[in-house]
Amino acid sequence: MRHLLLTAAAAASFVLPAYAAEPAPVPSPGEIAASAPASDWVAIAASDLLVMDLTPDATGKPRRVVIQLMPAPFSQGWIGNIRKLAAAHWWDGTSVNRVQDNYVAQWGDATEKKALPTGLATVPEQDYTVPVGQLVIHETPARGTKPSPHAPRGDGYAEFTRFSGGWPVAFDHAREWPLHCYGAVGVGRNMSPDTGAGAELYAVIGHAPRHLDRNIAVVGRVISGIEHLSSLPRGTGALGFYEDEKKRVPIASIRLADSLPAGQQPKFEYHSTESDSFARYADARANRRDPFFIKPAGGADICNIPVPVRPVAAK
Template structure:
């Protein structure tokens, strides 16, 4: 026995080692139990109760008929009420019918509207004030993601839409995730109003707060991806007619039997919060390394679409 160490001290030291070993083992078991408690994303979505889904209102559902099929876009009144109102007026007037998705850049955006700038807008407006951010969304209506975000103090979800927020000012905005729908503009912030674009590539978060995001594609991105890519400068098509918008209608314009029934998982629900944890931790057995982090654009908000009866 080394000099200076009594049997009593040695016994205490051995007991301490046992306690530490037991504590580490307990923590490890608790961590493993927590990991097993997280269901897979597929299980969460399939088992989410009916009251954790909301039906998209007919007046907020824009349906574009493209060559590859219908594209359903949910309009976000809470983020950009001026833009959603203008879109409804333009669609009711038939403004987009026969126009085209005339600028398509692979991995970036697909832009459509009145390329010539000559079509009558009816009661709609050709330009409207920008709505880059809103102060109208309360903190309790924002489901924040844990961890940092590279483009905002806080990222998360509100009302079914991926968003970001400044807690100090209360300003909130929609993020440029895949499928985001935003208003194109020229140099002036208030120069947009009719021509829109859809993000068709990886998240373009550097565009956040530079254009007004007013909705997201909730069904039909495959039809958007089938659009011909432009070969002229800026991704403009030689023949925009290739990407013709056959019709653009708000679902409320259709007969009830013709309206698709679309449900979106509530982003303030327990199931969605569990989905965030699952996307972060990746509980599937296939994963050997789990990052315990997730980006706002990597958590898709689940959607269920029931075809119309008519």
């Protein structure tokens, strides 16, 4: 009898379910970026941050928008003008005067009568693009200077696209240019050959208007406070301009961050697009495998792979 019981027990052990350990959850793109080592993050110089303070909202809440300016060699003529305009406090007392749904929020002198500072450059249209290979990557010497091989290679607007030095760019076999992704900041202009001085600026608050690439200068991107522009009431005039001047949102000041007192300078860093962790992040954006998703897309528009930027706590 004892022999039969042992045999039965042994047989039963073969039909009981085996409970394997639960597979580790697949990280989301945000989780991949958040877990990237500190060495994969690059500090943004205060001299490359443009700080726009709008007047407080109806509840008295401050409204600050921080813009990272484009690195050399892109758009440097316009960015030189922007630095001069900020140093002259030219934007103080101007306004956000255009908000077009699914397109842009634009600011500057609504009257078009305010005198510009002397010494602003007139930038030629050829500077909307630069020769391929001129981008200077301001990162640690240990990191490579070759463009990331992990970005999408083509789209409907350009022969190729990639990330270089933290920025999405497009290129062909001769020229390279920055892109109008969400949050991109560009220079308003009149009809060609005018290219704008940089006094009229706009931020993209809708679907990426890539048809503007190589037609208007991209000078930066909003890295903090985009909600203060994207949530504004839409203008009812042509192209979203406010017909009632009382609807315009006054600008208290626009300054370069390095001109602010040391304790008031915002600090940010971006996820290096030359790092292995960014390669994993970009792949995860193109192939969502985290639990919510049923079918990975198998690809992504470059503007749908935003480069992570995070604030740095004061020490």
